[in-house]
Every structure is written in structure tokens, then in C-alpha cells.
Amino acid sequence: MTGQLNLPDFKLETYFSKWEFTAEHHLTASDAESMTTAEILALGTDEDRAAFENLHLGYTPTWGTPAVRHAIADTYTSLVDENILAFAGAGEALFWTMQLFVKPGDHVIVNVPNYQTIESIPIATGVDVEGLPLWTGTGEDLEWTLDLDRFESMIRPETTLVSVNFPNNPTGFVPDHDTWKAFNDLCHSRGIRVISDEVYRGVEIDPSRTIAAAADINPSALTISVTSKAYGLPGLRVGWVASQDRAALASLERAKHYTSICNSAPGEALTVIALTHGSTILEKNRAIVANNDVAVTEFMSNYPDLFDYRSPNGGCVTFPRFLGEEGAAAFCTAAVEESGVFLLPHTVYESALGDVPTDRFRIGIGRTNVPQSLEALGRHLENR
Ligand SMILES: Cc1ncc(COP(=O)(O)O)c(C=O)c1O
Structure with missing residues (x-):
């Protein structure tokens, strides 16, 4: 650390x-x-409501309760409970992912404009951070884009991490399916871990624009998500990292002992009901x-x-x-x-x-x- x-x-x-x-x-x-x-509880069963009223307010597991990990895993196409680590919001997940997987001398690429955590945290650790602009042109000719050629030209031997956020805050931009797949394949083949902030995924006006979760298509990617944005439930404060890379999740779990330790029990219990009725x-x-x-x-x-x-x-x-x-x-x-x-x-x-x-x-x-x-x-x- x-x-x-x-x-x-x-x-x-x-x-x-x-x-x-x-x-x-x-x-x-x-x-x-x-x-x-009350509206979340109304989505559940009588047993869910009774369980919530009688919820024990002790600590919860650092990984997340078995039920919340299961409900989160079910939102992905290929992941199981062991691929999920709960966090206190996406904010805590970004705070740790953006510092734990870099070491002195590394080169990190992050999209611009961005949610500031993804640039300020790695900059503060002292690594070399470079911005990947998400646009071409200016003024009325500006187009939001994920320019793969430009990205590839920025890659150096010491590039270890790239952090992107799609659907993007603030632009609302989402790359097309082929570009997103090619980006993930390129990063994985070059040994670059993708931190993919997907907190806005799931409310695309045209559902065919919903791209795959990075954690489903890229073995080394870390997908970050939360109940806050697309689900509209930020007060639950339940976020997570999803990944096929269980060793990366294990080191994040050890880091979490220094911050929130575990999530709120009511937050995780309501998250289970909300995600079960997520669609x-x-x-x-x-x-x-x-x-x-x-x-x-x-x-x-x-x-x-x-x-x-x-x-x-x-x-x-x-x-x-x-x-x-x-x-x-x-x-x-x-x-x-x-x-x-x-x-x-x-x-x-x-x-x-x-x-x-x-x-x-x-x-x-x-x-x-x-x-x-x-x-x-x-x-x-x-x-x-
Ligand atoms: C792109 C992005 N990532 C992460 C977060 C943090 O989410 P949370 O408040 O659920 O921790 C936000 C909040 O605005 C965001 O816009």
C-alpha cells in the first residue's frame, strides 16, 4: 500500500x-x-419484510453478506458469488482500486473528462498518469468517442492500468459493442488492467446500447458498480467490485479493513431485494x-x-x-x-x-x- x-x-x-x-x-x-x-420492501416477499424487521445490526462480512454477493453476481452473465467484493459505494471501490494496483514507475491512463477519483488518487501516489480525451473535434463539430488508435499510441511498456467510465459522467457517451470489446481485448493482451466504472449502466434509452460488463468479457478487468445511479438508490451506500481475478479481489478485501471494514446491514439487506427486482x-x-x-x-x-x-x-x-x-x-x-x-x-x-x-x-x-x-x-x- x-x-x-x-x-x-x-x-x-x-x-x-x-x-x-x-x-x-x-x-x-x-x-x-x-x-x-417501504417501496423496496413492497417488492419483496412477506419473508423478506419479516427478515428486514428482525435484522441483526451487528457487523456484516467484509466481502458482503452471502445474499448480497449472490444478488450482485446474478446481475452479470458469467460471474459467481466469489467474483464479488462489496464496498461502501462506488467511491470506496475506486479509492482502493486506483491505488492498490499501481507501483512506482507505472504509467496509468484515465479517461478525460472523468469522475475525479480516477485521476487524483493515482496522481497522489506519484505514478505517471496520462489523460485519454473522450472526444475529437471542437465546438459544434465535437464528437464524443473512444479512439482506439489514440489509446494504443499512448501505451508504453510500463503502462499497467487504464481506468474508464461508460456510460460516461458527464458526457453520456457509450462506445459501440465492437469498440468496447476491442478495447478490452487490447488491454488484456498487453497486460493492462482495466478498471471499468459502470455505475450508470442499465438505463440506456435504447437498451441495445448497453455494453457488456468488463468483468464478463475481460479476465483481468475490475468492474465497479453500485446501487446509487442507474438503480437510483444512493442512500443504500452499497457498491462493489466484480472480477474474474479473485487474487485482485482478495487484496482489495485486505485494503477495505482500513476504511469501511464492512457495509451497513440494512443497506445490504435492502440491496438484495432491490437487485432481485433490479430489472x-x-x-x-x-x-x-x-x-x-x-x-x-x-x-x-x-x-x-x-x-x-x-x-x-x-x-x-x-x-x-x-x-x-x-x-x-x-x-x-x-x-x-x-x-x-x-x-x-x-x-x-x-x-x-x-x-x-x-x-x-x-x-x-x-x-x-x-x-x-x-x-x-x-x-x-x-x-x-
Ligand atoms: C462515475 C462515477 N463513479 C463513481 C461515483 C461514486 O458513486 P457513489 O456515490 O455511489 O459512491 C460517482 C458519483 O457521482 C460517479 O459519477
């Missing part, structure tokens, strides 16, 4: 801390619509994303001088262009400070590894409040 980590401010989470629970209209949520404990929850959330996408497309098309919106390939966030002359950051600041409409400026995605497009802001389309929040944004624009 590495020594003390000197971590910078987590820009996105710091901005969220300021506005998430104070802004009146949350229009940049990264999680789909949530549910109550019902994902279909509910997919429909919300699809309806909101229509509403946002229509709203933004009314302001062609201000917005250039494209539907996400997957997930429930996307990163439209803002064309107004004040710029995207000033627009987001004014929207939340003057009208209580919380959007996320491109500045929270600024990377230590290279530029990120500066004409962008993140909008979240997974929650049922989106139409009302768009009305509030419309009122804000009238007074702009």
Missing part, C-alpha cells in the same frame, strides 16, 4: 456540497429517481430518462442560440453546449444563485491531465422533477 495521499479538493463533490440540498431545482442529479424503504427498477428509471430526454430536447430546441443538446447514449447525465456569450460557468452560477436552478459547470471537470471543453454544462435527466425544473430554468432565461 502507498503512503499518505496528498489529495486536492474534489471539485464536483465540493460544488455539490454547496448546492445539492439548498438549491430549489436540482437539474443536474447524477442518480435516477429514488425510492423509499423492474431499471425499466422504471429508463422510462423516466426517456421521457425527460424528450422534454429537454424540446426545451433546448426553443433556445437555438443558447443550447446544443444531444441525447445521452447511456446513463442519466449529459453535457450540452452553452452558446451564450457569458459562458457556461457564469450561466450556471447565475441560474443557481438567482433562480435556484442547480446545473453543473464544466469547471468542476477541469482535469490535471489536459483541457476539457469549456462550453459545456451537465444536466441530469433521471429524476421526475426535470419538467418542473425546466420550467424554472425557462423563467430564469426570460429574465436573463
Whole structure:
């Protein structure tokens, strides 16, 4: 394990801390619509409900309870319970995976823009970290992409790890099936471990865009997921790493003894019920994303001088262009400070590894409040 980590401010989470629970209209949520404990229990059987009421609030196994590992394994095509290690959210899983599998002298590649953990943690360990931009072109010609040639040209003999996130936060980009398979094959054949953050997988508007879990198609990959985003249940705080590489899971399990030790018992118990009925929850959330996408497309098309919106390939966030002359950051600041409409400026995605497009802001389309929040944004624009 590495020594003390000197971590910078987590820009996105710091901005969220300021506005998430104070802004009146949350229009940049990264999680789909949530549910109550009663609604989750109603999905279960009488035995599930009785078991939950009588749940013993002792410690749970560091690996996760047998039941939660089983329910998680069932969400993959080829994995069994022993391929699963539970964590306290995807955040804890990323915190450990991004430092445990690098050693001094290694070269690490991470996608940009990104969820900051995947670059700040390896940078803090002192290894050489390089950003793989997820786009070609600029301005109106910009296309989100996973450019395999560009990626391959970055590979060095000392490249040991690559971390990617699809469906991507914030762009909503998902590579096509062939590119994703070729990426995994290339990495595995070159001895490069893939850390694949798949927290948004499962609510693609077009279900045929759902790519395979890396852990199902790549023997050395570590898939990271959680109940937070596609399932809309972040309050459970149950995440996991799934992998065919059981030795990697065993070293992660030893690392977890230094942080959360184990998950909350109620969180894991409710996760079992939620994942057992996972397809019902994902279909509910997919429909919300699809309806909101229509509403946002229509709203933004009314302001062609201000917005250039494209539907996400997957997930429930996307990163439209803002064309107004004040710029995207000033627009987001004014929207939340003057009208209580919380959007996320491109500045929270600024990377230590290279530029990120500066004409962008993140909008979240997974929650049922989106139409009302768009009305509030419309009122804000009238007074702009
Ligand atoms: C891409 C990505 N990975 C991981 C996380 C962390 O998830 P959790 O809050 O469930 O730990 C987030 C949260 O925003 C995220 O967007």
C-alpha cells in the first residue's frame, strides 16, 4: 500500500456540497429517481419484510453478506458469488482500486473528462498518469468517442492500468459493442488492467446500447458498480467490485479493513431485494430518462442560440453546449444563485491531465422533477 495521499479538493463533490440540498431545482442529479424503504420492501416477499424487521445490526462480512454477493453476481452473465467484493459505494471501490494496483514507475491512463477519483488518487501516489480525451473535434463539430488508435499510441511498456467510465459522467457517451470489446481485448493482451466504472449502466434509452460488463468479457478487468445511479438508490451506500481475478479481489478485501471494514446491514439487506427486482427498477428509471430526454430536447430546441443538446447514449447525465456569450460557468452560477436552478459547470471537470471543453454544462435527466425544473430554468432565461 502507498503512503499518505496528498489529495486536492474534489471539485464536483465540493460544488455539490454547496448546492445539492439548498438549491430549489436540482437539474443536474447524477442518480435516477429514488425510492423509499417501504417501496423496496413492497417488492419483496412477506419473508423478506419479516427478515428486514428482525435484522441483526451487528457487523456484516467484509466481502458482503452471502445474499448480497449472490444478488450482485446474478446481475452479470458469467460471474459467481466469489467474483464479488462489496464496498461502501462506488467511491470506496475506486479509492482502493486506483491505488492498490499501481507501483512506482507505472504509467496509468484515465479517461478525460472523468469522475475525479480516477485521476487524483493515482496522481497522489506519484505514478505517471496520462489523460485519454473522450472526444475529437471542437465546438459544434465535437464528437464524443473512444479512439482506439489514440489509446494504443499512448501505451508504453510500463503502462499497467487504464481506468474508464461508460456510460460516461458527464458526457453520456457509450462506445459501440465492437469498440468496447476491442478495447478490452487490447488491454488484456498487453497486460493492462482495466478498471471499468459502470455505475450508470442499465438505463440506456435504447437498451441495445448497453455494453457488456468488463468483468464478463475481460479476465483481468475490475468492474465497479453500485446501487446509487442507474438503480437510483444512493442512500443504500452499497457498491462493489466484480472480477474474474479473485487474487485482485482478495487484496482489495485486505485494503477495505482500513476504511469501511464492512457495509451497513440494512443497506445490504435492502440491496438484495432491490437487485432481485433490479430489472423492474431499471425499466422504471429508463422510462423516466426517456421521457425527460424528450422534454429537454424540446426545451433546448426553443433556445437555438443558447443550447446544443444531444441525447445521452447511456446513463442519466449529459453535457450540452452553452452558446451564450457569458459562458457556461457564469450561466450556471447565475441560474443557481438567482433562480435556484442547480446545473453543473464544466469547471468542476477541469482535469490535471489536459483541457476539457469549456462550453459545456451537465444536466441530469433521471429524476421526475426535470419538467418542473425546466420550467424554472425557462423563467430564469426570460429574465436573463
Ligand atoms: C462515475 C462515477 N463513479 C463513481 C461515483 C461514486 O458513486 P457513489 O456515490 O455511489 O459512491 C460517482 C458519483 O457521482 C460517479 O459519477
